[in-house]
Amino acid sequence: MxxxxxxxxxxxxxxxxxxxxxxxxxxxxxxxxxxxxxxxxxxxxxxxxxxxALHPGAESLLARLLPGGFADAVGARHTGITVGWGTEPRFEPYGQDESGPWRGFQVxxxxxxxxxxxxxxxxxxxxxxxxxxxxxxxxxxxxxxxxxxxxxxxxxxxxxxxxxxxxxxxxxxxxxxxxRSPRLLIRYGYATGSCPRRDTAPEIAADRTGWTWTAQVSRGRYQWMRLDFVPEQARLRGGPPPDFAGLVPEGPARSADVSWxxxxxxxxxxxxxxxxxxxxxxxxxxxxxxxxxxxxxxxxxxxxxxxxxxxxxxxxxxxxxxxxxxxxxxxxxxxxxxxxxxxxxxxx
Ligand SMILES: Cc1cc2nc3c(=O)[nH]c(=O)nc-3n(C[C@H](O)[C@H](O)[C@H](O)COP(=O)(O)OP(=O)(O)OC[C@H]3O[C@@H](n4cnc5c(N)ncnc54)[C@H](O)[C@@H]3O)c2cc1C
Structure with a gap:
């Protein structure tokens, strides 16, 4: 061609x-x-x-787009996500093949x-x-x-x-x-310090009001996001979730419209x-x-x-x-x- x-x-x-x-x-x-x-x-x-936060599947595409490598941009890696979907949180691995477990990564x-x-x-x-x-x-x-x-x-x-x-x-x-959804406003922020619970895997915890995501982005740096299904609740809610209470917030919380x-x-x-x-x-x-x-x-x-x-x-x-x-x-x-x-x- x-x-x-x-x-x-x-x-x-x-x-x-x-x-x-x-x-x-x-x-x-x-x-x-x-x-x-x-x-x-x-x-x-x-x-x-x-x-x-990128899925393991993004790695091969990025390797093709960036043949010189992209290790420079990669932070924490994880083999799955801890998921509490109206239930007790449980670790869900991404999967594996003969070369080992698939790993997602933070960029x-x-x-x-x-x-x-x-x-x-x-x-x-x-x-x-x-x-x-x-x-x-x-x-x-x-x-x-x-x-x-x-x-x-x-x-x-x-x-x-x-x-x-x-x-x-x-x-x-x-x-x-x-x-294609109700209006969705997400609040998110970053914090530094130590949160060993989040160093092995990100967590998403959801209930009927919305969900909270907490993850280690890179060593000593963490991200949180909170999405409320009812936007009025999002406006009332404050900063970092309880898991990050001991961390130092990096500036004020931010927000973005993520309506579908x-x-x-x-x-x-x-x-x-x-x-x-x-x-x-x-x-x-x-x-x-x-x-x-x-x-x-x-x-x-x-x-x-x-x-x-x-x-x-x-x-x-x-x-x-x-x-x-x-x-x-x-x-x-x-x-x-x-x-x-x-x-x-x-x-x-
Ligand atoms: C809080 C939050 C958390 C997220 N977390 C994740 C996650 O963990 N994992 C994930 O995969 N995705 C996540 N996303 C979604 C992800 O950020 C987007 O899907 C992705 O960035 C889309 O890439 P894009 O290239 O389409 O657009 P963008 O990355 O938004 O790039 C668009 C570019 O266009 C430029 N531009 C705009 N108008 C003009 C113009 N008129 N002329 C020239 N340039 C212009 C902008 O400056 C910008 O650089 C998240 C989104 C939000 C809001």
């Missing part, structure tokens, strides 16, 4: 908005295949973000995002930091360009929206991303939507970063197929939409069944 045949009617082959895991994975796929790729990020560089998101960005640059992507993507150019129903600042629009064959919960492209195209959203149309002629821009579930699904990496990589690979004329635009968009929707619907069905066990409804 030759994706290096440059179309003279466009300035670049692919414009990717947002340099989180989804955008970087897309940029790596496109640039490594020889596409002229621009990755535009509104911030000046990778930022500290929540989203650090430092600023470092991981920086490694992914460096890899995108190394593969040949032009990275523009401090560059907020503006209006898309739409012609004959297809996205054909994007405004970056006051310059003339950049003409591009494919646009990939990886702007996370900002949902830049779907908002600009007037596409809805209906809520699913954009029914995540691809069309000349465009794809990847990562949180297309699908958001609350962190109990624990797949956010993995889905971002996988969907960014898949959108990028399909853009390569279209550029090499191995795939029609319509086919690529249809395949992507079905794949992303099926996976998201499955994750939503699974988590809403688990919430129903607690008596919490209105999900999925």
């Amino acid at each position: 030759d994706a290096r045949h440059h179309d003279p009617d466009v300035d670049v082959d692919v414009l990717i908005a947002g340099a989180g895991p989804a955008g970087c994975a897309a940029a790596i796929a496109c640039a490594a295949a020889g596409l002229r790729t621009v990755l535009a990020e509104r911030l000046a560089g990778p930022a500290a973000r929540p989203g650090e 430092d998101r600023r470092r991981l995002d920086a490694l992914l960005l460096d890899r995108a640059r190394g593969a040949g992507a032009e990275v523009r930091l401090g560059c907020r993507v503006g209006e898309p150019v739409v012609e004959g129903g297809a996205v054909t360009g994007v405004r970056l600042g006051s310059a003339a629009p950049l003409r591009t064959r494919t646009v990939i929206d990886a702007t996370g919960r900002a949902r830049w492209l779907s908002r600009a195209l007037g596409l809805t991303s209906p809520l 959203r699913l954009c029914p149309k995540t691809a069309g002629p000349g465009w794809f939507v990847a990562g949180d821009a297309g699908v958001v579930l609350d962190p109990a699904s624990s797949h956010g970063v993995l889905r971002a990496l996988l969907s960014g990589w898949t959108a990028g690979s399909l853009a390569v197929g279209v550029a090499a004329q191995a795939l029609g635009e319509g086919d690529a968009a249809g395949m992507y939409r079905r794949w992303l929707l099926d996976g998201a619907e499955r994750d939503m069905a699974e988590l809403s069944a688990r919430y129903a066990q607690l008596g919490a409804h209105g999900f999925g």
Whole structure:
């Protein structure tokens, strides 16, 4: 497949908005295949973000995206999670194979995002930091360009929206991303010190009011999250959970809207939507970063197929939409069944 045949009617082959895991994975796929790729990020560089607990399955994907390794970004490792789902907490291992137990891991998101960005640059992507993507150019129903600042629009064959919960492209195209849950506000924070109970495995403890997550992120550093099914309770609740009473909080508690959203149309002629821009579930699904990496990589690979004329635009968009929707619907069905066990409804 030759994706290096440059179309003279466009300035670049692919414009990717947002340099989180989804955008970087897309940029790596496109640039490594020889596409002229621009990755535009509104911030000046990778930022500290929540989203650090990764499933064992994320490791092989990251190894493929980052052949130079990513040990630098990895903190605590664990072979399972302690789960109390309306019951006494019990350790649930991830599983194992002949080489031993599978291990999940915590990542430092600023470092991981920086490694992914460096890899995108190394593969040949032009990275523009401090560059907020503006209006898309739409012609004959297809996205054909994007405004970056006051310059003339950049003409591009494919646009990939990886702007996370900002949902830049779907908002600009007037596409809805209906809520698939009650409004969910999560509170979270970090603390330092020693909590030996959390050093072997993270814990999620849930009851009919919501759930609390506590985990060691790296040696001597811990994270907590609390999600209440009724947002009014979230506003009333204070800081760290009792397990972390002896630790020193790292600044005030923070909050984020993690209401479930699913954009029914995540691809069309000349465009794809990847990562949180297309699908958001609350962190109990624990797949956010993995889905971002996988969907960014898949959108990028399909853009390569279209550029090499191995795939029609319509086919690529249809395949992507079905794949992303099926996976998201499955994750939503699974988590809403688990919430129903607690008596919490209105999900999925
Ligand atoms: C409290 C909390 C805890 C979480 N915990 C976990 C966890 O333990 N494990 C897990 O897997 N997931 C977790 N998640 C989810 C995870 O953080 C996200 O799913 C993941 O970061 C999504 O990646 P992304 O690349 O789609 O978006 P993001 O990481 O949000 O990146 C989007 C990027 O786009 C940029 N951008 C936005 N608008 C523009 C624009 N107009 N122009 C240019 N750039 C723009 C932003 O600055 C940002 O850099 C958690 C989320 C929250 C809120």
